Amino acid sequence: MQDHSRLQGVRRPGGRTARTRAAVLEAAMAELAEKGYAGTRIEQIAARAGVALSTVYRRWGNLDGLIQDLVNDITVEQPIPDSGALESDLAAVGRIIVGLHRHPVHRPWMDALIMTAIREPGSRLLLSETIQARIRRAAVVVERAVERGEIPADTCADEVIRMLAAPFYYRMYVSGEPVTDDLAGLSAARVMAAVRAGAVRDPGAAPR
Amino acid sequence: MQDHSRLQGVRRPGGRTARTRAAVLEAAMAELAEKGYAGTRIEQIAARAGVALSTVYRRWGNLDGLIQDLVNDITVEQPIPDSGALESDLAAVGRIIVGLHRHPVHRPWMDALIMTAIREPGSRLLLSETIQARIRRAAVVVERAVERGEIPADTCADEVIRMLAAPFYYRMYVSGEPVTDDLAGLSAARVMAAVRAGAVRDPGAAPR
DNA sequence: ATGCTAACGCAAAGCGATTCCCGTTAGGAG
DNA sequence: CTCCTAACGGGAATCGCTTTGCGTTAGCAT
Numbered sequence: 519m520q521d522h523s524r525l526q527g528v529r530r531p532g533g534r535t536a537r538t539r540a541a542v543l544e545a546a547m548a549e550l551a552e553k554g555y556a557g558t559r560i561e562q563i564a565a566r567a568g569v570a571l572s573t574v575y576r577r578w579g580n581l582d583g584l585i586q587d588l589v590n591d592i593t594v595e596q597p598i599p600d601s602g603a604l605e606s607d608l609a610a611v612g613r614i615i616v617g618l619h620r621h622p623v624h625r626p627w628m629d630a631l632i633m634t635a636i637r638e639p640g641s642r643l644l645l646s647e648t649i650q651a652r653i654r655r656a657a658v659v660v661e662r663a664v665e666r667g668e669i670p671a672d673t674c675a676d677e678v679i680r681m682l683a684a685p686f687y688y689r690m691y692v693s694g695e696p697v698t699d700d701l702a703g704l705s706a707a708r709v710m711a712a713v714r715a716g717a718v719r720d721p722g723a724a725p726r
Numbered sequence: 727m728q729d730h731s732r733l734q735g736v737r738r739p740g741g742r743t744a745r746t747r748a749a750v751l752e753a754a755m756a757e758l759a760e761k762g763y764a765g766t767r768i769e770q771i772a773a774r775a776g777v778a779l780s781t782v783y784r785r786w787g788n789l790d791g792l793i794q795d796l797v798n799d800i801t802v803e804q805p806i807p808d809s810g811a812l813e814s815d816l817a818a819v820g821r822i823i824v825g826l827h828r829h830p831v832h833r834p835w836m837d838a839l840i841m842t843a844i845r846e847p848g849s850r851l852l853l854s855e856t857i858q859a860r861i862r863r864a865a866v867v868v869e870r871a872v873e874r875g876e877i878p879a880d881t882c883a884d885e886v887i888r889m890l891a892a893p894f895y896y897r898m899y900v901s902g903e904p905v906t907d908d909l910a911g912l913s914a915a916r917v918m919a920a921v922r923a924g925a926v927r928d929p930g931a932a933p934r
Numbered sequence: 935a936t937g938c939t940a941a942c943g944c945a946a947a948g949c950g951a952t953t954c955c956c957g958t959t960a961g962g963a964g
Numbered sequence: 965c966t967c968c969t970a971a972c973g974g975g976a977a978t979c980g981c982t983t984t985g986c987g988t989t990a991g992c993a994t
Contacts, residue, residue, distance in 0.1 A: 637763070646903070691840060694850050714919075
């Protein structure tokens with residue numbers, strides 16, 4: 519294995535280097551979306567980007583490294599819902615998650631992320647951080663509900679979002695059941711019940 | 727790719743064939759447990775089993791096929807708790823799931839299963855069926871609670887178990903947060919709140 | 935006990951992933 | 965504008981995965 523820490527410290531970040539990076543990342547994204555993780559060939563990415571194979575390996579090391587870099591570039595920013603009622607906000611957040619998974623471009627990314635995270639400890643950390651950032655963003659709907667006095671003040675906002683999101687990923691990657699739009703509403707209702715009962719307080723894990 | 731349907735229809739299932747199969751599966755299990763999915767080499771499995779490399783490839787095709795066969799052999803049977811109260815039963819089921827993941831032998835299997843399921847549609851189906859079988863077994867604790875009149879009669883037992891299990895897998899494979907024993911109790915309490923509120927009825931997905 | 939052939943062992947070969955070497959191009963500091 | 969060298973291009977070489985051909989062993993039907 520080589521260094522690859524250059525991802526953070528390139529000596530000449532401008533001009534050609536930047537063009538190469540952009541081209542390769544775009545090609546990788548397209549290939550992943552079309553062929554999926556298993557069907558993606560580094561050589562194809564290089565060819566599509568009009569770049570030498572060795573360039574890809576020098577800068578990213580392998581497909582996993584490429585994906586890690588890709589994630590940093592793509593972290594999807596969705597508007598946070600604010601309907602005035604927590605349950606409908608949660609349902610909206612749920613639909614965003616469903617949408618992410620159903621979108622033909624995003625699904626292969628998630629697949630690749632999960633695969634990579636299982637294989638590479640470094641990737642696991644990256645995935646963990648990416649998800650955590652998304653949770654934090656979505657958690658404001660819970661915090662607003664607390665301010666409104668809609669739910670107990672000691673509710674753990676992050677845990678609420680995790681509880682909401684878990685079923686989607688569970689179905690996608692474990693039980694294999696279909697992920698449908700109405701799952702968002704169902705999941706939101708269940709989470710609400712737990713929150714109202716005051717069952718979502720002290721986090722089971724340190725929020726890092 | 728070859729046939730590999732021979733996994734189900736071997737012409738000479740006895741004697742040498744059976745010995746080979748047992749030896750290879752045991753070796754595969756050991757290698758997966760020691761090295762994990764990424765570190766497992768088919769050649770190592772063959773060597774450990776005292777079998778020719780080509781034999782492994784002829785019968786199982788690749789590591790994924792081997793894992794599929796392995797799963798059929800291993801489906802873990804745990805006793806189903808029956809404490810008389812649903813919440814403590816759920817917590818016990820949760821602890822079983824936690825234990826499965828923490829056990830040094832089972833963790834690589836789950837990793838391998840998830841990986842394989844993402845790569846191979848056939849494996850996805852297999853994982854789906856395996857999980858469904860486990861859900862069904864665990865769901866009896868919910869059915870008993872219904873008979874006791876402890877929870878609404880129209881509660882969907884399978885969904886309760888899914889709701890209980892989802893956070894564990896979510897933490898393991900998505901958010902990357904630690905999976906601890908007390909998570910079992912927390913998760914059980916949250917599920918109970920939703921069930922009592924009657925929020926876990928009509929299944930969001932057809933039960934297969 | 936005997937014969938047929940499934941299943942095995944061995945080894946060569948093709949394929950993609952990854953590394954390495956060497957010559958060339960082009961940022962960007964001076 | 966010039967020079968230094970980071971970064972690139974091209975291709976050979978290595979490595980693990982997987983397939984295939986051929987000869988051998990051993991179930992199991994008779």
